Amino acid sequence: MTNQLIEPQVHTPGELSAKAFADAQESLAGRDLCSIADLSTTEAAAILALAHKVKANPAAFRYALDAKQMVMFFEKASLRTRLTFEVAMNTSGGDAMFVDQTQSPLGERESLADMSRNVERWVQVIVLRTYSHDTITEMAQYATCPVINALSDHEHPCQALADFMTVEERFGGSARGIQFTYVGDGNNVAHSLMLLAAQLGAHCTIGTPKNYAPKAEVVAQARAIANITGSNITLVQDPVAAVAGANVVYTDVCTSMGFEHEATKRAPIFKPYQVNEELMAHAQPDAAFMHCLPAHRNAEVTDAVFDGPNSVVFEQAENRMHVQKALLLLLLGAKLPATPFAHIAAI
Numbered sequence: 001m002t003n004q005l006i007e008p009q010v011h012t013p014g015e016l017s018a019k020a021f022a023d024a025q026e027s028l029a030g031r032d033l034c035s036i037a038d039l040s041t042t043e044a045a046a047i048l049a050l051a052h053k054v055k056a057n058p059a060a061f062r063y064a065l066d067a068k069q070m071v072m073f074f075e076k077a078s079l080r081t082r083l084t085f086e087v088a089m090n091t092s093g094g095d096a097m098f099v100d101q102t103q104s105p106l107g108e109r110e111s112l113a114d115m116s117r118n119v120e121r122w123v124q125v126i127v128l129r130t131y132s133h134d135t136i137t138e139m140a141q142y143a144t145c146p147v148i149n150a151l152s153d154h155e156h157p158c159q160a161l162a163d164f165m166t167v168e169e170r171f172g173g174s175a176r177g178i179q180f181t182y183v184g185d186g187n188n189v190a191h192s193l194m195l196l197a198a199q200l201g202a203h204c205t206i207g208t209p210k211n212y213a214p215k216a217e218v219v220a221q222a223r224a225i226a227n228i229t230g231s232n233i234t235l236v237q238d239p240v241a242a243v244a245g246a247n248v249v250y251t252d253v254c255t256s257m258g259f260e261h262e263a264t265k266r267a268p269i270f271k272p273y274q275v276n277e278e279l280m281a282h283a284q285p286d287a288a289f290m291h292c293l294p295a296h297r298n299a300e301v302t303d304a305v306f307d308g309p310n311s312v313v314f315e316q317a318e319n320r321m322h323v324q325k326a327l328l329l330l331l332l333g334a335k336l337p338a339t340p341f342a343h344i345a346a347i
Ligand code: CP
Pocket: 077, 078, 079, 080, 081, 082, 151, 159, 292, 293, 294
């Protein structure tokens, strides 16, 4: 399936009209989610609006994906992504199948094109966790059913959606105008967060060591969106400057899956970027601490911050389940219960 980018407009879920939601519902049905950049700002807001509804009233969606089949092919380890997709599907009346590809990279035994031509005849959605982002975009190109990126070397869009759902909960329903800071490796998670921050009108600062900045092409994509939504996308190398006045401080591991051979080299480079109480003291006093997990305790974040009162890491983990259920409902074109949407403009 191909994706279509609609001209960006700024929306927060609380401001999304029933018509805008209905338009997004129509435009998302049958689509892929390879990158956050595949979404218009309205579509991103609609996914989050539905995720809040799903969380508030899960019973209303109990059979919305009745008999739908989802297959997950994962080349990398996972706790949260696998289980939250499975729970989302199982609690909506559908079924989830997991295929461990950690010992056999996708495309090795059979071409991605031939795989797609088989799988699309049995299932309604394909979820992929891969080393190469190209594996995901290629599968999306061939498969006639939606393909969802559950993490690649380039992006982790489902994570970013759950994270900004968490930000909206924390900041009165909207991320617009907040200062969102990410410190650490300019990796897949940073890419998706930066793009979604721009779409939702949050100011995003990324603090990384030299040579570990986000990819220039993603920064350019984010800035193009930010020009329309009014957010600022800033890259710095000084971790203190990055977190100064931040409402949110986010970090991830210094060494992502697939880069393990660089772990020894990276450890000293990322040491000044550790999120500890001293660094958090430069942020707003009530600044939230966020991490996609799994965390390496006392490496990129200290126990004191991770377990501290402003840490929302387990809310993020919970919201993976709600946001992915919303995503599945929209991409699979599920018939949604009317009642929860009668007052969507007043979310
Ligand atoms: N955050 C995240 O994607 O976790 P898993 O790697 O456990 O799926």
